[in-house]
Amino acid sequence: MSLRLRLTIIYTALLSGVVLLLSIVVYSMVSVVVTNQVDSELEQSAIQIIDVMRADSVGEIAIVADNMNVSSNLYYQVWSIENQLLDVSDNASQLQGPMDSSYPDRSEPTFKNVQLLDEPFRVLTVPLSVEGDVYGWLQISVPVVDLRYTQRLLIFVLSISALFSIITGGVVGWMITGQALEPLETMAEVTRQITSTDDLSKRIPVVAGSNDEVSELVLAFNQTLVRLERLFNSQRRFLADVSHELRTPLTVIKGNVGLMRMMNGVDAESLDSIETEVDRLTRLVGDLLLMAQAETGRMPLIFEPVEIDELVLEVFEQMKMLSGGTHDIRIKRIEPAIVNGDRDRLKQVLLNFGSNAVKFTPENQQIWFNLAVSGNWVQIEVVDRGPGISKEEIQHIFERFYRGDKSRTRSQKDVGFGLGLPIAYWIVRNHGGRIDVDSKVGDGTVFTIWLPISLAEIPTRPLHTLEQKPQDED
Numbered sequence: 001m002s003l004r005l006r007l008t009i010i011y012t013a014l015l016s017g018v019v020l021l022l023s024i025v026v027y028s029m030v031s032v033v034v035t036n037q038v039d040s041e042l043e044q045s046a047i048q049i050i051d052v053m054r055a056d057s058v059g060e061i062a063i064v065a066d067n068m069n070v071s072s073n074l075y076y077q078v079w080s081i082e083n084q085l086l087d088v089s090d091n092a093s094q095l096q097g098p099m100d101s102s103y104p105d106r107s108e109p110t111f112k113n114v115q116l117l118d119e120p121f122r123v124l125t126v127p128l129s130v131e132g133d134v135y136g137w138l139q140i141s142v143p144v145v146d147l148r149y150t151q152r153l154l155i156f157v158l159s160i161s162a163l164f165s166i167i168t169g170g171v172v173g174w175m176i177t178g179q180a181l182e183p184l185e186t187m188a189e190v191t192r193q194i195t196s197t198d199d200l201s202k203r204i205p206v207v208a209g210s211n212d213e214v215s216e217l218v219l220a221f222n223q224t225l226v227r228l229e230r231l232f233n234s235q236r237r238f239l240a241d242v243s244h245e246l247r248t249p250l251t252v253i254k255g256n257v258g259l260m261r262m263m264n265g266v267d268a269e270s271l272d273s274i275e276t277e278v279d280r281l282t283r284l285v286g287d288l289l290l291m292a293q294a295e296t297g298r299m300p301l302i303f304e305p306v307e308i309d310e311l312v313l314e315v316f317e318q319m320k321m322l323s324g325g326t327h328d329i330r331i332k333r334i335e336p337a338i339v340n341g342d343r344d345r346l347k348q349v350l351l352n353f354g355s356n357a358v359k360f361t362p363e364n365q366q367i368w369f370n371l372a373v374s375g376n377w378v379q380i381e382v383v384d385r386g387p388g389i390s391k392e393e394i395q396h397i398f399e400r401f402y403r404g405d406k407s408r409t410r411s412q413k414d415v416g417f418g419l420g421l422p423i424a425y426w427i428v429r430n431h432g433g434r435i436d437v438d439s440k441v442g443d444g445t446v447f448t449i450w451l452p453i454s455l456a457e458i459p460t461r462p463l464h465t466l467e468q469k470p471q472d473e474d
Contacts, residue, residue, distance in 0.1 A: 003184075004177050011173040016166050023158040030154055034147050035122075039111055042124040045074050046109075046140050053078070053128065053138075061086055061128060061136045075121070076140040078128075079103060086136065099123045099139045106137065113144070120144050183218045200229035238400065241418075245284055249277035287419040291400065294426040301342040301430060308337045308346070308378055308451070312371050315350040319367070323358050330368040337371065337378045339451045341431045346451075349424040350380070353447050356420065357384035361444075373453075377433075380449040389439040397437070398425045 075092035100112050100123045109126045123141040127134045190202050204218050256270035293299035319329050357367045361384040370381035400422050428435050432452045439445035
């Protein structure tokens with residue numbers, strides 16, 4: 001049974017219950033009102049008859065009026081205490097007995113529905129008493145054929161109305177439910193298409209102006225598809241990039257091994273080349289493992305107070321050694337500052353930016369570090385006078401395996417894997433900070449690292465923003 005049919009059945013069942021209850025209430029109210037009108041007429045007529053009756057000292061009942069002014073459709077009988085018929089209306093003379101045979105048990109005025117002359121009657125039995133002693137009974141009745149007909153007609157009308165309402169409600173409920181569940185059917189169809197074609201670019205159309213739960217589900221499903229598509233594309237790109245990065249060093253190693261076999265001896269230059277490529281593979285595997293830990297949230301970060309100014313000085317000394325004196329590396333400004341973070345990972349970030357500056361900056365050009373405190377933030381700048389980065393490339397430099405224009409490097413050996421900046425970006429972001437990039441082609445690049453002094457109280461972002469924040473990798 002489909003969801004649409006189940007919802008329609010439930011809706012129709014609830015509507016049927018409401019219509020049935022309403023019909024019962026209407027029928028009961030109409031019946032009570034009409035019956036009360038009949039009873040009121042009987043009571044008024046009974047009072048008129050009793051007003052013309054008299055009882056003597058021995059209990060004999062006599063009617064003192066020759067002609068009682070009662071309606072012609074009323075039937076009445078007067079019975080004595082000895083169950084003798086004392087008086088009867090002309091239209092009731094054909095009755096063979098009392099209208100209500102249980103009248104001797106009546107000590108209070110009582111209404112009862114009976115069948116007389118093959119027709120329904122409403123009978124009122126009134127005990128005739130004087131000073132508490134009962135001397136007889138008055139029975140007065142009226143035919144209720146019209147009342148019964150009205151009740152049957154009302155039942156028929158209510159039944160037809162209820163049936164029409166239930167059928168109409170069921171049809172309308174089926175249509176409304178179908179319209180409401182149409183996005184779910186579309187969602188199921190899109191899911192089947194994705195399963196059969198592996199095409200995650202498909203989306204479920206959203207009805208404009210709709211703001212119900214189904215629309216929210218459709219939007220959430222579309223967002224899930226977008227994320228899945230990005231993840232699968234990222235996975236495909238990752239596999240392609242890793243395959244490419246592995247192919248080059250393996251090809252070099254295989255070529256050198258083949259060369260030494262042809263020479264029937266060990267060649268020192270070939271061994272150096274193999275060692276270099278093995279080192280590259282080792283770094284690649286290490287970076288890949290680190291990136292995988294970062295993306296899955298399993299990279300351990302040990303937070304403790306870190307004197308960031310001392311860390312900058314350490315990186316400064318290592319950069320001078322890495323440069324080998326070919327660059328003018330300086331610290332132009334440094335202020336004492338303490339941040340709460342993982343010292344080793346923060347050092348890795350600074351080394352990454354410093355090594356990139358050395359890699360892309362021509363010899364004899366300046367590279368300098370700045371460290372300043374701005375409110376509750378620590379600002380670290382790594383500035384170089386390299387070829388700069390175009391605005392188009394800035395949007396991609398934090399993507400995995402992105403390496404930009406290779407012509408900006410000073411030699412082929414300086415070409416990296418494109419994983420350093422994504423790892424640095426993840427580390428800084430998980431310290432509650434961010435990285436800004438300001439670069440102009442031909443005029444160098446400024447990387448600005450913002451770190452909060454305390455993770456327990458991270459203020460709003462600084463007003464100075466050099467460029468838009470790079471997109472997160474999903």
